[in-house]
Amino acid sequence: MFENRIQRAKSETLFEEAKAYFPGGVNSPVRAFKSVSGAPLFIKKGDGFTITDEDNNTYTDFCNSWGPLILGHNNKQIKEAVFETIENGMSFGTPTAHGNELGKFILDHNRYIDRLRFVSSGTEAVMSAIRLARGYTQKDKIVKFDGCYHGHVDSLMVKAGSGLATFGVSTSAGIPEAFAKETIVLPLNDEEAVENCLKEHGHEIACIIIEPVPANNGLLIQRKEYLEFLRAVCTKYNVLLIFDEVISGFRVGFEGAAGYYDIQPDLITYGKIIGGGLPVGAFGGTKEIMDHVAPLGAVYQAGTLSANPVAMTAGLACLKQLVDPSFYKMMEDQTAYLADQLEAHAKSKGYTLNVARIGSIFWLCFSEETIRTSSAIQAESMEYFKVLHHELLQTGVYLGPSGYEVGFLSKALAEDQAHLDLAISKMKDALDIAFSAVSA
Numbered sequence: 360m361f362e363n364r365i366q367r368a369k370s371e372t373l374f375e376e377a378k379a380y381f382p383g384g385v386n387s388p389v390r391a392f393k394s395v396s397g398a399p400l401f402i403k404k405g406d407g408f409t410i411t412d413e414d415n416n417t418y419t420d421f422c423n424s425w426g427p428l429i430l431g432h433n434n435k436q437i438k439e440a441v442f443e444t445i446e447n448g449m450s451f452g453t454p455t456a457h458g459n460e461l462g463k464f465i466l467d468h469n470r471y472i473d474r475l476r477f478v479s480s481g482t483e484a485v486m487s488a489i490r491l492a493r494g495y496t497q498k499d500k501i502v503k504f505d506g507c508y509h510g511h512v513d514s515l516m517v518k519a520g521s522g523l524a525t526f527g528v529s530t531s532a533g534i535p536e537a538f539a540k541e542t543i544v545l546p547l548n549d550e551e552a553v554e555n556c557l558k559e560h561g562h563e564i565a566c567i568i569i570e571p572v573p574a575n576n577g578l579l580i581q582r583k584e585y586l587e588f589l590r591a592v593c594t595k596y597n598v599l600l601i602f603d604e605v606i607s608g609f610r611v612g613f614e615g616a617a618g619y620y621d622i623q624p625d626l627i628t629y630g631k632i633i634g635g636g637l638p639v640g641a642f643g644g645t646k647e648i649m650d651h652v653a654p655l656g657a658v659y660q661a662g663t664l665s666a667n668p669v670a671m672t673a674g675l676a677c678l679k680q681l682v683d684p685s686f687y688k689m690m691e692d693q694t695a696y697l698a699d700q701l702e703a704h705a706k707s708k709g710y711t712l713n714v715a716r717i718g719s720i721f722w723l724c725f726s727e728e729t730i731r732t733s734s735a736i737q738a739e740s741m742e743y744f745k746v747l748h749h750e751l752l753q754t755g756v757y758l759g760p761s762g763y764e765v766g767f768l769s770k771a772l773a774e775d776q777a778h779l780d781l782a783i784s785k786m787k788d789a790l791d792i793a794f795s796a797v798s799a
């Protein structure tokens with residue numbers, strides 16, 4: 360079933376070599392292709408909507424570095440801006456005008472935050488926002504939701520305890536039970552669970568953190584009323600609401616999910632797109648809350664390479680190309696087109712498939728109904744994805760290597776109707792093969 364019709368010898372050799380250097384041959388686990396077949400591709404080049412591997416196979420890319428590359432690969436304006444900045448050196452550990460420019464540009468176009476702090480990854484942004492919420496409220500416990508990912512932060516690598524246990528248990532070795540116990544894990548899309556939890560524990564809870572567009576465990580789009588409910592109930596119990604917008608920020612709109620749903624969280628975290636392909640994260644909120652961060656306030660947070668000038672330049676060159684609302688409309692329209700085409704094909708063939716989508720994010724969900732909680736995802740449905748993923752590699756389409764990962768449309772592909780149509784037609788063919796293989 361998983362024969363390779365394309366040459367992948369170089370990727371395979373490099374992967375074997377990498378195993379001698381890195382645990383599992385990778386520097387981030389999902390890259391290892393463990394939930395699909397074969398060795399990971401070693402990519403040597405990206406251009407527009409394509410990536411090319413070491414064996415010279417070219418793929419239309421729907422992963423886009425897991426989301427940061429909303430414009431596509433090797434964007435001309437970003438590249439030129441980076442080259443210009445790099446002429447003057449790479450890092451000073453001092454404030455720079457580049458940091459001001461990116462900070463100003465974001466704050467000028469975002470009604471939901473009025474102070475920012477730059478960091479170097481999404482994980483760091485979330486970790487810092489949680490500390491700030493605890494420092495600001497002087498409370499220790501936090502609430503997260505089953506099915507949301509917030510980076511590899513100790514207190515967020517936690518799942519619900521079994522049975523009636525309120526407090527979480529860690530999902531990684533190396534996290535002290537005492538940390539996991541400070542995290543309460545609730546199901547998504549369940550108002551009553553949140554209300555009951557806050558009624559009982561609100562006085563010890565610093566914050567509720569949610570991916571307002573949960574996109575790390577399938578795409579579990581929440582009802583707007585549910586997100587509004589979270590806002591109201593957090594205010595009622597004096598708990599901060601944190602939107603983790605590391606994926607949704609600058610993706611579902613320039614103002615992210617806060618703007619998309621018009622909901623004012625207390626803190627927002629960013630990553631991925633904000634750095635235009637270089638390592639940048641940020642957290643932001645009102646001046647009142649953010650002034651609790653050092654050196655003004657008592658919540659310590661720092662970073663040697665924070666607001667690195669080269670990364671700031673890349674972020675600014677990227678965000679400047681996104682700010683026009685017609686850009687987001689075009690991206691959403693083309694993603695709807697892709698989803699509709701695939702759904703219509705599945706319907707005509709009698710396949711169980713619905714394509715969840717929001718903005719330029721989509722997820723192939725091998726289920727009849729709309730899924731809003733992680734427990735509703737059927738593990739068996741991933742068998743279809745495995746075949747689909749393999750088939751698409753054979754025909755030159757790259758999806759992230761797990762059925763729990765979402766796809767991202769890039770501007771480069773959205774604007775090229777012929778190649779978008781070609782990718783869709785390859786996806787239809789791969790669906791035919793997946794459904795005949797798994798059903799057989």
Ligand SMILES: *Cc1c(COP(=O)(O)O)cnc(C)c1O
Pocket residue numbers: 480481482483485508509510511570575603604605606630631640
């Ligand atoms: C990717 C992601 C993170 C972690 O960001 P890194 O840059 O990988 O550390 C955190 N939260 C969400 C919602 C993410 O999608």
